Amino acid sequence: EVQLVESGGGLVNPGGSLRLSCVASGFSFSSYSMTWVRQAPGKGLEWVSSMRAGNNDIFYADSVKGRFTISRDNSQNSLFLQMSYLRAEDTAVYYCARAPADYWYFDLWGRGTLVTVSS
Amino acid sequence: EIVMTQSPATLSVSPGERATLSCRASQSVTTNFAWYQQKPGQAPRLLIYAASTRATGVPARFSGSGSGTEFTLTISSLQSEDFAVYYCHQHNMWPLTFGQGTKVEI
Numbered sequence: 001e002v003q004l005v006e007s008g009g010g011l012v013n014p015g016g017s018l019r020l021s022c023v024a025s026g027f028s029f030s031s032y033s034m035t036w037v038r039q040a041p042g043k044g045l046e047w048v049s050s051m052r053a054g055n056n057d058i059f060y061a062d063s064v065k066g067r068f069t070i071s072r073d074n075s076q077n078s079l080f081l082q083m084s085y086l087r088a089e090d091t092a093v094y095y096c097a098r099a100p101a102d103y104w105y106f107d108l109w110g111r112g113t114l115v116t117v118s119s
Numbered sequence: 120e121i122v123m124t125q126s127p128a129t130l131s132v133s134p135g136e137r138a139t140l141s142c143r144a145s146q147s148v149t150t151n152f153a154w155y156q157q158k159p160g161q162a163p164r165l166l167i168y169a170a171s172t173r174a175t176g177v178p179a180r181f182s183g184s185g186s187g188t189e190f191t192l193t194i195s196s197l198q199s200e201d202f203a204v205y206y207c208h209q210h211n212m213w214p215l216t217f218g219q220g221t222k223v224e225i
Contacts, residue, residue, distance in 0.1 A: 035215075037163075045155075045163065045206055047215040061214050095162055104210035105153035107174060109162040 002026035002108065004096045009113030016086050016117070022079040022096030022110055030074040033099040035106060036081050038092035038115075048094070049081065050104065064090075086117045121145050121209050125218035132223060138194040140221045142207035147187045151211035154183055154192045157220075158203045166205075167192065197223070 008020040022034070036048040049070040050059045058070055069082040079096055093114050097106035122145040132138045144152075150170040155163040165174040167183035170190060180195040194201055202225055207218040 044220045045157075045208075045217040047217065050215070059213050059215075103151070103168070104215055105151075105165065105168045105208060106155075106163070107165045107168070109164070111162055 004098065004108060004110035006094065006096050006110045006113040009094065009115045011116045011118065012086055013119050014087060014117055017084045018086065018115060020081040020083065020094055020113060024077045029077040031101065034072060034079045035097045035099055036070065037095045037097055040092045053101065088117050091115060091117045120214055121148060121212055121216050123207050123209055123216050123218035125207055125221045127221060129222045129224060132197050134199060135196050138197055138223055140192040140205055142190045142218050144188045144209055148209040148211035150186050151209060152190055153208045155206045155208060156203045157206065163206065
């Protein structure tokens, strides 16, 4: 089955760190660019970070630049998001999403993992 | 940053009726534009890409049009399963941005 499964969310104190993972199955992971999109409770979608297939170009939203790091391990069909210096406003469901070659719309989404930043 | 503005915020429609959702970009995104559907507690689902191409498995009652700065999603005859929130998305320029969503309710 073609799917993305996120994990690693949870409750973390402000200023803390968390590492999210996304495992892909059913398709050639290394051939696709990948992205993290988040959704705060009751709010809309916010793009967080993307990593292009092949040359591994990386892009970040200004709101997370310098605090979050995206990476991938094609041998493990996995995408990661290392989140540091977390703030209350980072509280959201984080979705992993797949982008077809050369474009940045998202044709496959995971179910998401909830990150709550609170003391 | 390209700002995507959707209208209306909420659309009240009866089953079987036609629904028209709009999205405006603050500058041209050509046809690097997509629509997504999101139901409560679920991940978004791609409906339309390249402004007017239906994604795999999307019913023909969904259609997209537009280019540049003005885009429209039309649902020709609303079914019960179509009541959801719809988001537009531009991927022409970084940062990628989404509209704030249009809720289609009964």
